[in-house]
Amino acid sequence: MYEEGNSKYCYPNSNVLINIPGFKEQRQLDAFDRVVTLDRLRMLHLKPLKGDYNRAHLCEIHRFLFQDIYPFAGVYRNEEIGKDSFRFANVQFLEPETDRLLLELKAENLLKDLNYKVFTERIAYYLAELNVLHPFREGNGRAQREFIRVLATESGYHLDFTAVEAEEILKAMIQSPYNTQKLIEVFRTITKRIDE
Template identity: 40%
Template sequence: MSEAYLYPGTKVLINHAGLRDQELLDIFERNRSAFRLMELQAKPIQGNFDMGHLQAIHKHLFQDVYPFAGNLRTTNIGKDNFWFSDYPSISFKANNIFTALKEDNYYQKLKPEQFADKVAVLYSDLNYLHPFREGNGRSTREFFRHLAENAGYELKWSNVPKEQYMEAVIKATDNPSKYMGDLSQVFLKCIKPEAPEWTTPEQPLPLKDVIKLAEGIPGIHNKLNITSEMLKQPVERFKIETTGKGNEKLQFQFKNSQEIHKVLLEKPPFMTAQMKSQWLELAANNIGPIQMKNPGLEL
């Protein structure tokens, strides 16, 4: 472990906050990088899906924490007796990796299974590269979220338990020929979640409370015109699923009705759960608008 990155006599990375306690640094890093990640999710960094693009993401995520944010490491690093790529060859290997990605048209127009196979190999290659002294995983995951979106997919890491994802990455990096298929299956689950089952609450919920359980709210171009009275009407069963465009589809059935209604939900940026709840209550009492104005949301 190179001393150049550490405070003298410690194993703590030099940081902008001057923290020399690892536990405090972990908390500081987690909070600041989480805030910066929210910024990227609202306004992604534009790039060419190359090393420069990955470095820009790393710099944004860790700009408040580490002086080396966005810079390639200048020391060799390893974990649990596994050594990542030697640092002098990082740029050369990265050029080969990202050139191949460009020649493969950034995995666009691929079926889910094909896309999962491709990104599994790419992820394993970048994990072995481990180009930064710290923060490789978070930067790489955000890079892949952008890459998936560019290829027409929504990549949701939460679809797979963190332990399962980490185990698949480690095994695929250590023994690609044997375990790459496991990592491919992880990516397939992250871009192709299983269809949700119908939820039947013990007591019927008013439609406004069902919508509160989702992340989005009804878009204006739904074929179903939701009224204030409908928001107060009890729902017998419902299910919420994520669409390929990053929105949600709500299906529900009112009490004492056989008809199944479908509504596309939009996720407005920066709308908190509290704001959404207040908006629905106002709409249910015929005080505010029922649907958001967003052209292109049709179901």
């Protein structure tokens, strides 16, 4: 859970994010969020949102996933957030650092024509870096994984995030700002060449 305190994204005197249906109880919002995003993710598996792998593309994926849930869908956050003792990127650096990172990705030819070992190392690096940025107020993990999944597909790889327990992915993500080895191991479990 994000540390919210007096977040402008939440209802007054509450830690519940302001949401389009108007749920004021977290359990109701969580249930609605799960149902809607699961349906949206299924739609994206059938028809991925392809793009230029830039900030606008990441925002488009986030907007598609959360447009019926949060008024900030597809919009970068403008307040500081963290989980436990970890602070995500400062608001003032979100846009320039996302742009820098995704230009780096383009300079690597969107990870095309890489062998399996190198591909899993580089895809882990990019997911870890996107996670440190955490550009949205909510829904970062799902939007980032979809962005990475579509990128992998265009690079000739299939990612199956269900092949690993969610808890294992979470642990790897928590370690990834300091060491991507566990995340690389996750990717080596969930990644297969499309032509295999």
